[in-house]
Amino acid sequence: MIKSEIINLRAEIDQIDETIAKLLSKRVDCAVKIGALKDKLRNSAENNRISAYDPVREKAIIERLKKNVPDIPLNGIEIIFRQIISLCRNSAHKSTICVFGEISEFNYKQHFGCFSQYVICSNFSSFAAELNKNEFNIGVVIGDIESTNIQKIEKNNFKLIDTLANEGKAIRVYAQNL
Secondary structure, eight states: OHHHHHHHHHHHHHHHHHHHHHHHHHHHHHHHHHHHHHHHHHTSSSOOOOOSOOHHHHHHHHHHHHHHOTTOOTTHHHHHHHHHHHHHHHHHSOOEEEEEEOGGGOOHHHHHOTTSEEEEESSHHHHHHHHHTTOOSEEEEESOOOHHHHHHHHHTTOEEEEEEEETTEEEEEEEOOO
16 A cells, blocks of 8 residues: 555656656756847847846845745755756856855855856966956855955956855855856
Protein backbone atom coordinates (compact mmCIF):
# COMPACT_ATOMS: atom_id res chain seq x y z
CA MET A 1 0.00 0.00 0.00
CA ILE A 2 2.68 2.51 0.99
CA LYS A 3 4.91 1.46 -1.92
CA SER A 4 2.12 2.02 -4.44
CA GLU A 5 1.43 5.43 -2.94
CA ILE A 6 5.12 6.32 -3.32
CA ILE A 7 5.02 5.14 -6.95
CA ASN A 8 1.92 7.29 -7.62
CA LEU A 9 3.45 10.35 -5.98
CA ARG A 10 6.68 9.88 -7.96
CA ALA A 11 4.65 9.69 -11.18
CA GLU A 12 2.97 12.96 -10.19
CA ILE A 13 6.39 14.51 -9.50
CA ASP A 14 7.57 13.35 -12.94
CA GLN A 15 4.61 15.12 -14.56
CA ILE A 16 5.28 18.27 -12.54
CA ASP A 17 8.96 18.15 -13.56
CA GLU A 18 7.96 17.93 -17.24
CA THR A 19 5.70 20.96 -16.82
CA ILE A 20 8.42 22.92 -15.05
CA ALA A 21 10.95 22.08 -17.78
CA LYS A 22 8.55 23.15 -20.55
CA LEU A 23 7.75 26.41 -18.74
CA LEU A 24 11.46 27.04 -18.16
CA SER A 25 12.10 26.60 -21.87
CA LYS A 26 9.32 29.09 -22.62
CA ARG A 27 10.80 31.57 -20.10
CA VAL A 28 14.26 31.27 -21.71
CA ASP A 29 12.69 31.92 -25.12
CA CYS A 30 11.00 35.09 -23.82
CA ALA A 31 14.28 36.28 -22.28
CA VAL A 32 16.14 35.75 -25.56
CA LYS A 33 13.48 37.82 -27.36
CA ILE A 34 13.78 40.57 -24.73
CA GLY A 35 17.56 40.49 -25.18
CA ALA A 36 17.14 41.02 -28.92
CA LEU A 37 14.79 43.94 -28.30
CA LYS A 38 17.27 45.46 -25.84
CA ASP A 39 19.94 45.18 -28.54
CA LYS A 40 17.71 47.10 -30.95
CA LEU A 41 16.98 49.70 -28.28
CA ARG A 42 20.69 50.12 -27.49
CA ASN A 43 21.43 50.61 -31.19
CA SER A 44 18.69 53.20 -31.64
CA ALA A 45 18.75 56.87 -30.75
CA GLU A 46 15.95 56.18 -28.27
CA ASN A 47 18.10 54.94 -25.38
CA ASN A 48 21.61 53.55 -25.20
CA ARG A 49 21.76 53.06 -21.42
CA ILE A 50 20.23 49.62 -21.08
CA SER A 51 21.89 46.56 -19.59
CA ALA A 52 21.01 42.88 -19.64
CA TYR A 53 21.34 42.94 -15.86
CA ASP A 54 18.36 44.69 -14.29
CA PRO A 55 18.62 44.40 -10.50
CA VAL A 56 15.40 46.32 -9.87
CA ARG A 57 13.43 43.91 -12.06
CA GLU A 58 15.12 40.86 -10.53
CA LYS A 59 14.34 42.02 -6.99
CA ALA A 60 10.73 42.73 -7.94
CA ILE A 61 10.32 39.24 -9.44
CA ILE A 62 11.74 37.55 -6.36
CA GLU A 63 9.75 39.66 -3.89
CA ARG A 64 6.50 39.08 -5.82
CA LEU A 65 7.06 35.32 -5.91
CA LYS A 66 8.06 35.12 -2.24
CA LYS A 67 4.87 36.99 -1.37
CA ASN A 68 2.68 34.79 -3.60
CA VAL A 69 4.29 31.49 -2.56
CA PRO A 70 5.29 32.02 1.08
CA ASP A 71 5.27 28.33 2.03
CA ILE A 72 8.48 27.40 0.14
CA PRO A 73 11.06 26.78 2.89
CA LEU A 74 14.71 27.75 3.24
CA ASN A 75 14.51 30.88 1.09
CA GLY A 76 13.97 28.46 -1.80
CA ILE A 77 12.14 30.91 -4.07
CA GLU A 78 15.01 33.39 -4.07
CA ILE A 79 17.71 30.76 -4.50
CA ILE A 80 15.91 28.96 -7.33
CA PHE A 81 14.79 32.10 -9.15
CA ARG A 82 18.20 33.75 -8.99
CA GLN A 83 19.46 30.70 -10.91
CA ILE A 84 16.52 30.78 -13.33
CA ILE A 85 17.07 34.49 -13.96
CA SER A 86 20.79 33.84 -14.47
CA LEU A 87 20.01 31.10 -17.00
CA CYS A 88 17.64 33.40 -18.89
CA ARG A 89 19.99 36.42 -18.78
CA ASN A 90 22.91 34.33 -20.01
CA SER A 91 20.82 32.73 -22.74
CA ALA A 92 20.10 36.21 -24.10
CA HIS A 93 23.57 37.70 -23.43
CA LYS A 94 26.46 35.94 -21.78
CA SER A 95 27.14 37.75 -18.51
CA THR A 96 30.77 38.21 -17.66
CA ILE A 97 31.31 39.46 -14.16
CA CYS A 98 34.51 40.86 -12.74
CA VAL A 99 34.68 40.76 -8.93
CA PHE A 100 37.03 42.69 -6.67
CA GLY A 101 37.15 42.90 -2.91
CA GLU A 102 36.64 40.69 0.07
CA ILE A 103 34.98 37.83 -1.78
CA SER A 104 34.50 35.78 1.35
CA GLU A 105 32.03 38.45 2.45
CA PHE A 106 29.54 37.95 -0.39
CA ASN A 107 28.23 34.90 -2.23
CA TYR A 108 28.32 36.46 -5.68
CA LYS A 109 27.52 33.19 -7.48
CA GLN A 110 24.36 32.81 -5.46
CA HIS A 111 23.39 36.40 -6.24
CA PHE A 112 24.28 36.52 -9.97
CA GLY A 113 23.80 32.82 -10.69
CA CYS A 114 26.01 29.95 -11.73
CA PHE A 115 25.47 30.53 -15.47
CA SER A 116 27.63 33.68 -15.54
CA GLN A 117 31.36 33.68 -16.09
CA TYR A 118 33.48 35.18 -13.30
CA VAL A 119 36.95 36.63 -12.96
CA ILE A 120 38.13 37.34 -9.43
CA CYS A 121 40.69 40.11 -9.00
CA SER A 122 42.94 40.30 -5.97
CA ASN A 123 43.66 44.04 -6.25
CA PHE A 124 42.07 47.11 -7.76
CA SER A 125 44.73 47.52 -10.45
CA SER A 126 43.96 44.10 -11.91
CA PHE A 127 40.22 44.81 -11.60
CA ALA A 128 40.60 48.08 -13.54
CA ALA A 129 42.81 46.36 -16.14
CA GLU A 130 40.19 43.64 -16.66
CA LEU A 131 37.43 46.24 -17.06
CA ASN A 132 39.61 48.08 -19.61
CA LYS A 133 39.64 44.95 -21.78
CA ASN A 134 35.91 45.48 -22.45
CA GLU A 135 35.21 41.80 -21.93
CA PHE A 136 33.03 42.42 -18.90
CA ASN A 137 29.56 43.84 -18.63
CA ILE A 138 29.21 43.69 -14.85
CA GLY A 139 31.74 44.79 -12.25
CA VAL A 140 31.23 43.99 -8.58
CA VAL A 141 33.15 45.79 -5.85
CA ILE A 142 32.88 44.27 -2.39
CA GLY A 143 33.80 46.70 0.37
CA ASP A 144 34.81 50.33 0.24
CA ILE A 145 37.02 51.85 -2.44
CA GLU A 146 38.47 55.30 -2.93
CA SER A 147 36.60 57.88 -5.02
CA THR A 148 39.50 58.01 -7.50
CA ASN A 149 39.01 54.30 -8.13
CA ILE A 150 35.27 54.85 -8.64
CA GLN A 151 36.16 57.45 -11.28
CA LYS A 152 38.38 54.87 -13.01
CA ILE A 153 35.45 52.45 -13.17
CA GLU A 154 33.07 55.09 -14.53
CA LYS A 155 35.67 56.20 -17.08
CA ASN A 156 35.20 52.78 -18.73
CA ASN A 157 31.46 53.38 -19.33
CA PHE A 158 30.47 51.47 -16.20
CA LYS A 159 27.65 53.00 -14.19
CA LEU A 160 26.59 52.19 -10.65
CA ILE A 161 23.27 50.37 -10.98
CA ASP A 162 22.87 48.63 -7.63
CA THR A 163 24.14 48.81 -4.08
CA LEU A 164 23.75 45.84 -1.79
CA ALA A 165 24.42 45.48 1.91
CA ASN A 166 25.91 42.28 3.17
CA GLU A 167 26.86 41.97 6.84
CA GLY A 168 27.80 45.64 7.00
CA LYS A 169 29.90 45.53 3.82
CA ALA A 170 28.98 47.74 0.90
CA ILE A 171 28.68 45.91 -2.38
CA ARG A 172 28.53 48.05 -5.49
CA VAL A 173 27.39 46.64 -8.79
CA TYR A 174 28.43 48.44 -11.96
CA ALA A 175 27.12 47.58 -15.41
CA GLN A 176 28.24 48.46 -18.88
CA ASN A 177 26.17 48.54 -22.02
CA LEU A 178 26.27 45.13 -23.63
